[in-house]
Structures are given as C-alpha cells and as structure tokens.
Amino acid sequence: MVIDRLPISRVWIRCLLSIPVLLSPITVACKTVETVETAGEEVQTNAATPELPNQAGLPVAPNGRSYPLVPNEPSDIAALIDGIEAALVTPQLAERELTTLAHQQQVIYRVLSKRPLLSQDVRSRLDPRWRWVFDQHIAARREFLAMHRGPASSTLPAWRIITPAPADQLLEAYRSASAATGIDWTVLAAVNLVETGMGRIDGVSIANAQGPMQFLPTTWSEPGIGNGGNIRDPWDSIHAAARYLVRRGGLEDIRSGLWGYNNSDHYGRAVLHYAALLKKEPLTYRAFHQWQIHYASSAGDLWLHEGYAQQQSIAVDSYLRQNRHSVPPI
Numbered sequence: 001m002v003i004d005r006l007p008i009s010r011v012w013i014r015c016l017l018s019i020p021v022l023l024s025p026i027t028v029a030c031k032t033v034e035t036v037e038t039a040g041e042e043v044q045t046n047a048a049t050p051e052l053p054n055q056a057g058l059p060v061a062p063n064g065r066s067y068p069l070v071p072n073e074p075s076d077i078a079a080l081i082d083g084i085e086a087a088l089v090t091p092q093l094a095e096r097e098l099t100t101l102a103h104q105q106q107v108i109y110r111v112l113s114k115r116p117l118l119s120q121d122v123r124s125r126l127d128p129r130w131r132w133v134f135d136q137h138i139a140a141r142r143e144f145l146a147m148h149r150g151p152a153s154s155t156l157p158a159w160r161i162i163t164p165a166p167a168d169q170l171l172e173a174y175r176s177a178s179a180a181t182g183i184d185w186t187v188l189a190a191v192n193l194v195e196t197g198m199g200r201i202d203g204v205s206i207a208n209a210q211g212p213m214q215f216l217p218t219t220w221s222e223p224g225i226g227n228g229g230n231i232r233d234p235w236d237s238i239h240a241a242a243r244y245l246v247r248r249g250g251l252e253d254i255r256s257g258l259w260g261y262n263n264s265d266h267y268g269r270a271v272l273h274y275a276a277l278l279k280k281e282p283l284t285y286r287a288f289h290q291w292q293i294h295y296a297s298s299a300g301d302l303w304l305h306e307g308y309a310q311q312q313s314i315a316v317d318s319y320l321r322q323n324r325h326s327v328p329p330i
Helices: 074-088 093-112 116-125 130-148 165-183 185-196 234-247 254-261 266-280 284-290 316-322
Strands: 025-031 034-038 041-043 048-054 293-297 300-304
Touching: 048 074, 048 093, 048 165, 048 316, 074 093, 074 116, 074 284, 074 293, 093 116, 093 130, 116 130, 130 266, 165 185, 165 284, 185 234, 185 254, 185 266, 185 284, 234 254, 254 266, 266 284
Parallel strands: none
Antiparallel strands: 025 048, 034 041, 293 300
16 A cells, blocks of 8 residues: 555555654644635635644655654644645645645554554544544554554565656546446545555566556456456556456445455455545545555665666665665654
C-alpha cells in the first residue's frame, strides 16, 4: 500500500514498521489561501493552508522535498490535521501545496496508526467534523498493520518509482470501468492506491504480479479479464480489475470480490475504508493521487521518492548511505 509497500502477492501484503515519535524541535504555522478569480467572480476559499512543520538541516530528496515531520504534542498534531484536512478539500488548492500537504497527511496517519494512546489523545482534540475522516484513515492503516508477518526487510526491491498517470486520466478510467461493470469507481481507485500508489510502483512482485493493478499474468490471460490489453497500461488494467472483481462476486458483495483480489479480510476492509473516504468527499482523491511510496524496512518506514530506480534488490544500509532523505527524521 502506498502507501505502504512490501513485495506484493495476491495472498498477502506485509505492512510497515512503526515510526518513532519525533523528538527534534519543530515549528508549525499557517497561512491563508489566496482568493481565486473564477469566471470573473471572486471566490473565497474559506480555508487556511497550514505551513508544515520544519526543521533546519533535514536531508533533501532529489525532488527538493524532505521527509515530513510530525509534531510532538497531541494538541499540535490535532491542529495540523485540522488544517490539512480543511485545505485538502478546498477546490482552489494549488498543485504545489496539494503535493506537500498530501504527503504530510499520509505520514501523520502512518505514525498515529502505530501509537494507540497518542492516536486517542489526538482524536479527542480534533475538530469534530474531521473525526470520521481520522477514524477511516487510522482504521485502514491498522488493517494493513494487522497483516504484517515476520521481520522487516533488510533489502529494498528492484523497482522504479515513477510519476503516475495524471489524476484526471485515472479518474476517467475508474469511472469508465465502473460504468461498464457496476463496480464502484471508489473501490477501483482504492485498489489502485494500495496496490501500487496509483501506478507509482513500476515493478514485479515476488508472486510475479505486474502493472498498476498488480495482476498475475496467468489471471490476466483468463478469458474476459485482460481481453488482449496491456497489463502495464493504466486504462487496460483498471478495466480488467473491475471485470475481475465482478467475476469474484463483487456485484453481490464487494467484500467477496476483494477477497478474490487478495485473500485477506484485512485487505478488503482497508480498501473499503479508503473507498468510503472517496465516496463521502470525492476531493479526497486528489490527495490520494499524491500519496508516496513507503516501504517497511529494517531501518524503519522508508520513503521511496519518485526517481528511485533499482535494477536489482539492494541492501537497506547500502542504499541509505547515499539516500538519507528516505529515513524518518528523529
């Protein structure tokens, strides 16, 4: 899952290690979203874009960004979540701000999902309108954590992390596949999110699953699934996923369809938590499209930014000697 990736098989997904609560001093502020001119009419966003926590000297990735920080105090975390969630559903939010806010959102929920007491404290301090949203994110993450088995990996995979297809093109594919099959577009988007970060992962799983929706070639070749399309093409693979979910009973009970996609009730529940967020507030999709790839490793929850490219697996320690920006700040 992006959002969270270990090598994927259709039978199992392993989830990520905890991230330590940050101890270094950080600062938080906010700024007002600028008024936007639309069709000659002035539109006020009625939201503030929080200025994210920062700390001098953090390693910087090739894309110019650092691993997001999380405040120490529950009240500060709650205030940050309030600001982020409000900004992310502001239609006029600029693309540059969306990218950084979405990654910050992702990391906060990853941290809190591993810390039940801190999570409860933060939730109690949230603006009530964001508590249901908070609950869906935390529940989804904990479902994936419940799937974890065995020690964290000491190697990183032979993947490329690439820029996914544009959000509007993927949305068109989800909606087209939904119209053709009856599988809700939000479920297809959520599967795409947890399988490859909506196409960010370009690689093959240990079970030989491939493409944006992680199909086994044998499944793809079944009559009525791949339909002669390209397993690596987003449009083809999203439509194939919808057809596969129908075949596995998804129209009668989407949970059955998701069980066929990955034989774990935890997986199905996590997908449906993300789908519920998309159904309640479709603008959530913009943030999900910006979520990054995180990988459970022996060195912690590593961020594999766009541009990561390994032709063969590499030892975590070897990779981190040149890529300190991938490590959670401490």
